[in-house]
Amino acid sequence: MDVMEELTAVFREVFNDSGIVLSDRTTAEEIEGWDSLAHATLVLAVESHFKIRFSQRELLRFATVGDMRESIQQKITKK
Amino acid sequence: MLFNTPEFVVLMTIVLVSRAVVPQRYRWCVLLVASFVFYAAIGRAYLLAVLSAIVMVTYVCACWMDKAKSETAKRVLLWTGIGVNLLLFGFLRYWPAVIAWLTQFHALESANAVSVGPVTSVGISFVVFQAVSYLADVWLQRRHHEPHAGYLALYLSYFPKLLQGPIERSSQFIAQLKLNGKVGYESIRSGLTLIAWGLCKKVVVADRVAIVANDVFNNVRSYSGLSLIAGVYAYAIQIYADFSGYTDMAIGVSRLLNISLTQNFNSPYYSTSMAVFWRRWHITLMSWLQDYVFRPLQMRWRRLGLTGTVTAVLVVFLLSGVWHGVGWTYVAWGAINGAFVALGLLWDYLWKRNGKKPKREEWGWRQALKAALTFHVVCLTWIFFRLRDLSDAVFIIGHLGRGIGPQVQSLTAFERSVLIGMSRQGGLLTVALVGAFVLVEIVLARCQKPLDEVVRQKGFGIRWLVYAALITVIVVFAQAKSQQFVYFSF
Numbered sequence: 001m002d003v004m005e006e007l008t009a010v011f012r013e014v015f016n017d018s019g020i021v022l023s024d025r026t027t028a029e030e031i032e033g034w035d036s037l038a039h040a041t042l043v044l045a046v047e048s049h050f051k052i053r054f055s056q057r058e059l060l061r062f063a064t065v066g067d068m069r070e071s072i073q074q075k076i077t078k079k
Numbered sequence: 080m081l082f083n084t085p086e087f088v089v090l091m092t093i094v095l096v097s098r099a100v101v102p103q104r105y106r107w108c109v110l111l112v113a114s115f116v117f118y119a120a121i122g123r124a125y126l127l128a129v130l131s132a133i134v135m136v137t138y139v140c141a142c143w144m145d146k147a148k149s150e151t152a153k154r155v156l157l158w159t160g161i162g163v164n165l166l167l168f169g170f171l172r173y174w175p176a177v178i179a180w181l182t183q184f185h186a187l188e189s190a191n192a193v194s195v196g197p198v199t200s201v202g203i204s205f206v207v208f209q210a211v212s213y214l215a216d217v218w219l220q221r222r223h224h225e226p227h228a229g230y231l232a233l234y235l236s237y238f239p240k241l242l243q244g245p246i247e248r249s250s251q252f253i254a255q256l257k258l259n260g261k262v263g264y265e266s267i268r269s270g271l272t273l274i275a276w277g278l279c280k281k282v283v284v285a286d287r288v289a290i291v292a293n294d295v296f297n298n299v300r301s302y303s304g305l306s307l308i309a310g311v312y313a314y315a316i317q318i319y320a321d322f323s324g325y326t327d328m329a330i331g332v333s334r335l336l337n338i339s340l341t342q343n344f345n346s347p348y349y350s351t352s353m354a355v356f357w358r359r360w361h362i363t364l365m366s367w368l369q370d371y372v373f374r375p376l377q378m379r380w381r382r383l384g385l386t387g388t389v390t391a392v393l394v395v396f397l398l399s400g401v402w403h404g405v406g407w408t409y410v411a412w413g414a415i416n417g418a419f420v421a422l423g424l425l426w427d428y429l430w431k432r433n434g435k436k437p438k439r440e441e442w443g444w445r446q447a448l449k450a451a452l453t454f455h456v457v458c459l460t461w462i463f464f465r466l467r468d469l470s471d472a473v474f475i476i477g478h479l480g481r482g483i484g485p486q487v488q489s490l491t492a493f494e495r496s497v498l499i500g501m502s503r504q505g506g507l508l509t510v511a512l513v514g515a516f517v518l519v520e521i522v523l524a525r526c527q528k529p530l531d532e533v534v535r536q537k538g539f540g541i542r543w544l545v546y547a548a549l550i551t552v553i554v555v556f557a558q559a560k561s562q563q564f565v566y567f568s569f
Contacts, residue, residue, distance in 0.1 A: 033431070035427070036373070036424075037424055037427065037428060040378070040381040040388055043378070056375060056378050056379055057218075057219060059378045060219055060374060060375060061219050061220065061221065
C-alpha cells in the first residue's frame with residue numbers, strides 16, 4: 001500500500017467512516033467530525049501507524065492532507 | 080482621534096485626495112503617514128516610540144530568521160522578537176498595576192511613592208498580536224519575511240484597525256496593501272453604509288443602554304432584583320453594539336480605501352453553545368489564540384489526550400482574561416468561559432464515544448432554547464468582565480432574584496426598577512430602538528451577510544430608503560453624552 005492508501009485507512013478508523021476519500025488538497029473542513037479533539041487523536045493514530053513522530057513545527061505547518069503525506073513520506077524514506 | 084470626529088473627517092479627506100494624486104507605488108507612504116498622525120492624535124508620544132520599536136525589532140528579527148542557516152538561530156530570533164514585543168506591551172499594560180501593588184503592600188511614604196500618571200496602551204496589544212503572528216508565520220515557513228519595511232510598518236500600524244482591531248494576518252493583508260487598487264463608487268457606497276451602521280450602533284444603541292448599565296454597575300449594592308437584571312441585559316447589549324459598531328466603522332473606513340478587513344462578529348448572541356459563541360465573537364482574536372496558543376499547546380500535549388486539549392483550552396481563556404486586564408474579575412471571566420468551553424468538549428467526547436455523531440439541527444425551538452441558554456451564560460460572564468471587584472460580581476449573582484416581588488406590584492414600581500436613569504419616555508424610546516436594532520440583526524443573521532452587502536442587492540428605492548433611515552436615526556436619536564468605546568481599554 002502506498003502512503004496515501006495507508007493514511008486513508010487511518011482516517012477511516014479514527015473517524016469511523018469507511019467512505020472517506022482523501023486527496024492532497026483535502027482539509028479538515030471537508031471531513032465530518034475533524035474538530036480540535038479529533039485532530040489530536042488523528043495525529044497520534046498516524047504517528048503510531050507509521051511509527052514516526054512529528055515535531056510541533058511540522059504539525060503547525062500542515063494545512064492539507066497533502067502536507068501530512070509529504071512529511072510522512074520524507075520520514076519513512078529517511079529510515 | 081475617533082472615526083466620528085471632525086478631525087478624522089479632515090484626515091480621511093486628505094488621505095483620499097493624496098491617495099488619488101500620488102503614484103500607486105507611493106500610496107503606502109500616504110497611508111503610513113496617516114497612521115502615525117492618527118496615533119499621534121491620542122497625545123502620548125511614548126506610544127509612537129513603542130510602535131516604532133515594535134516595527135523595527137519585528138522587521139529585523141524576521142529578516143535575519145529567513146537568512147539564518149541553523150534552526151537554533153531561527154528559534155532564538157523568533158523568541159527574541161516575540162519577547163521584545165511582549166515586554167513592551169507588558170510594561171505599558173501592567174506597570175501601573177505593579178506600582179500600585181508595590182505601593183499598597185510596602186506602604187511607601189507618599190513623598191517616596193512613584194507617581195504613575197495615567198498610562199495607556201491603547202492599540203499596542205493589537206499591534207503586538209499582529210507582530211507575533213507575522214514572526215511565527217516566518218518561522219513556520221508559511222511566508223517569507225517582508226523585504227519592504229514600509230509595507231510591514233503599514234501592516235502593523237494601519238490606522239482603521241490600529242486601536243481595536245480586527246487582527247489581520249500578514250500574508251493576505253500585505254498583499255492587499257500592495258495591490259491597493261482604485262477607489263470606485265462601490266467602495267465608497269459600501270464604506271459609508273458600514274460607517275453609518277456602526278455609528279448608529281454606537282451612538283444610538285450602545286450609548287443609550289450604557290445609561291442603565293453604568294448606573295447599575297457603578298452602584299451595584301444600591302440595587303437588587305429587576306434592576307440588576309436590567310443592568311446585566313443592558314451591558315450585554317452595550318458591549319456588543321459598542322464593539323461591533325466600532326468594528327463596522329473600521330471596516331467601513333478601510334473600505335473607503337479599497338482595503339478589506341476581516342469580519343469580527345457573526346451574530347454571536349444567536350450561538351447555541353459557548354464554543355460556537357467564541358467562534359462568532361471577536362473572531363480575529365479567537366482565531367489568533369487558536370492558531371498561535373491553543374494548537375501549539377494541544378500538539379505539545381497530544382499524548383495526554385482529552386486532558387491535554389482541555390488544559391490548552393483553559394490556558395487560552397485564562398490568557399484572554401489576563402490580556403483584557405489586571406484583576407481577579409478578568410481571571411474569573413476567563414476561567415468561567417474556559418470551563419464552559421471545556422465542558423462542551425467533554426460532552427462531545429462522551430457523545431462520540433457512545434458511537435453517536437453530532438447532528439446538524441435546523442433552527443427550531445430546540446436551537447432557540449439552546450441560544451437563549453447560551454445568551455444567559457454569556458450575560459453571567461459579562462458581570463465579571465464589567466466589574467473590578469470580585470465581591471461586587473458575587474453580590475450581583477446573589478441578588479438577581481431578590482426583592483422582585485415589590486418591584487412588580489405596580490407599573491410605577493416596575494418602571495422605577497428597570498428604567499434606571501431614564502424617564503418613561505426615554506425608557507420606551509430605548510426599548511423601541513433596541514428592538515429595531517435586534518430586528519435588523521435577525522435579518523442580517525438570516526442573510527449571513529453584513530448590511531452593506533444586503534443593501535447592495537436591493538433596488539435603488541430600498542437602498543436609498545435605508546441610507547436615509549440610517550442618517551435620520553443617527554441625527555435624531557444619537558445619545559448626547561457619548562461614552563468611550565469599551566475596547567479602548569484593552
